[in-house]
Amino acid sequence: MTSRSHSELDAVEFVQTVLDWLDDRDASAETLDDAFALLANQRRRLLLEVMRTYDEELTLPDAAEEVAIRETGHNVTNISPEHVTEVYLSLYHDHLPRLVDAGLLEYDQERDLVAPDAV
Template sequence: MTSRSHPERDCVESVQAVLDLLDGHDGIDASTESLDGAFTLLADQRRRLLLAVMRTYGEELTLPDAAEEVAVRETGRKVTNIPAERVREVYLSLYHDHLPRLVDAGLLEYDQERDLVAPDGV
């Protein structure tokens, strides 16, 4: 018998893990409004990937470099095997939609003149 992933079970396990995390940490502000805001920010895969990229590198990156890395993680391909138009689309969606939300939330910083993204506080 082979083991297969069950998306519903995986989702339930993820939700349970988040609830356990919230129950075990008194320092987390678990108000409904703050949790809804956090889950709204994390609801989009591209935002999660951008945050993961920034955590991986831990330093400022140009937005084009961050967009390339997000495209790599989205597709599972090497950047040389991703069409330039796809990377451009990722860049534009980060610039116009996802990055402003993450900057407004205080998770990332963005220097528009230099087109640099940094984890907040770097």
């Protein structure tokens, strides 16, 4: 029998918890695949976390800064402006459109504002 690391045990416990939770739901395989695909990327999860934390509209530059802080674990003064710009660009071109299309966030391009979807 192979021993597992602490992080592997955490992952196994998490998967088992998710599977137990799913047993109580009536979701199609396609819905589950779409949900897990949206959550598969850490930067998307961090953006959703930022928006849930603030629970109000933020400028995309402010949201990108918050994502960079959470991503690196550093204060914004210790993060290079290039990294924050890279986060902003990836959010703008990739992650934000996916989350908007899914109905999880709203985006006002004219004002560069991101908001939690008012479901």
